[in-house]
Amino acid sequence: MRTESAERAKAVPVPPDAGARRRSPELRxxxxxxxxxxxxxxxxxxxxxxxxxxxxxxxxxxxxxxxTSLGSLAAYPDGRAARRAVAARHGLPEECVLLTAGAAEAFVLLARALPVAADDAERPVVVHPQFTEPEAALRDAGHEVRRVVLSERDGFRLDPGLVPEGARAVVVGNPTNPTSVLHPAPVLRALARPGRTLVVDEAFVDAVPGERESLAARVTELPGTTVVLRSLTKTWGLAGLRVGYVLSDPVTVARLERHQPLWPVSSPALVAAEACCAPAALAEAERAARQTAADRAYLTGRLAEFGTLRRATPDPRASFVLVRHPDGAVLRERLRAEGIAVRRGDTFPGLDGRWLRMAVRDRATTDRLVRALARLGVR
Known part of the structure; x- marks a missing residue:
């Protein structure tokens, strides 16, 4: 049964062509x-x-x-060792792992592999606000997309009843970028059903102590098809290396792999993937996640000193927080003049220029941000 939250959400059909992007106010x-x-x-x-x-x-x-891996660049990449390491890290068979050139490539592979919906009721759903590449990849592959836009009044939390029953694919982030909401695993599992592909972007879940609410170990257990995406970019600082992976059932992994070019992941990236799955690396990532939680608590506490800054959620769980200010767009430019860059929020469906995303940093950096806000007269 649809809850009151369902009445607040919007399910917006999104045409894929560039002309429609220019015409539709929903695609601004x-x-x-x-x-x-x-x-x-x-x-x-x-x-x-x-x-x-x-x-x-x-x-x-x-x-x-x-x-050290650079000495082997004359040879073509061999991903077997990295694939074994990722599989062991998640307790899955190797056939359930696909290594990719970052999670962004995985979104493109999924968009190409998914069949185009036969009717409007089957359109893929992207739950917003969230990372925008999944929708962009779907549109580029010729899909019409339906948006489910979560409400600030609900703290941007997901109610499974918001998602149209007939949707053949659903994409959701957990924890979600940019809202920093960590959706409970039972809520996500409620979206799984026969005939549907559930895609969960867990690019930031290794910033959550204990990787709570992850579906990684359960990708072969839920009804329908479950796909979990992971990235090594955020915790390990490897954005320039482009490495991530897909976890799913062997049939889905094989189907996605057919859409990859030969040798899609470089030898240095494969070495990094293997190294980051070692026990010592996982222990370091857990320590980093706990430090992030402490630094985030300090950041949210300092931001609470400014009554005009409203957090998107009272309980952010990722390595960033989303805040709203009445003059957010102006504040972003003024912070830039103070030497501080924050992420604009108005490029995320469901948000406007009042919203700003701020990465969690150490206490000294947070204090510098707070001093800048005070200088700018933020109250």
Missing amino acids: HDLRHHGDAELRDAGADLVDLAVNVRAGTPPAWLRERIA
Whole structure:
């Protein structure tokens, strides 16, 4: 039964062609804008609160492993060892793992592999606000997309009743970028059903202590098809290396693999994937997640000193927080003039120019942000 939350959500059909993108007010969001754009052509050394990559990474031991791999560049990449390591890390058979050039490639593979809906009721659903590449990839592959836009009044929390019953594919982030909401695993499992592909983007779940609410170990157990996407970018600082992976059932993995080019992941990226799945690396990631939780608590506590800054959720769980300010767009530019870059929110469907995303950093960086806000007269 649909709850009151369902009445607040919007299910918006999105035409895939560029002309429709220009015409429709529902498509005013720039789905190709990402946090790194806040730092380009800055003309100054900005404090980076716009990109959700852990500061001080990659660690020295990982840089050394990658550097050592450069001696093998004459050989074609061999992903078998990395695939075994990822499978062992999640307790899955190797056939359930597909290595990709970052999670972004996985979205493209999924969009190409999914059959185009036969009627409107079967259109793929993207739950917003969230990372925009899944919708962009679906549209580019010729799909018409239905948006389910979560409400600020509900703290951007997901009610499974919001998703149309006939949707053949559903994409949701957990924890969600940019809202920092961690959806309970039972809520996500409620979306799984025969004939549906449930895609859960877990790019930030390794920033959650214990990786709570992850579906990674259950991808072969739920009804229908479950696909979990992971990235090594955020915790390990490997955005420039492009490495991630897909977890799903063997049939789905094989279908996605057929859409990949030969040797899609470089040898250094494969070495990094294997290294980051080692027990010592997983222990380091867990320590980093706990430190992030402490730093996030400090950040939210300091931001609470400013009554005009409203958090999207009272309980953020990712390595960033989403805040709203009445003049958010102006505040972003003024912070930039103060040497601090934050991520604009108006490129995410469901948000507007009042919203800003801020990466969690150490306490000294947070204090610098707070001093800048005070100088700018934020109350």
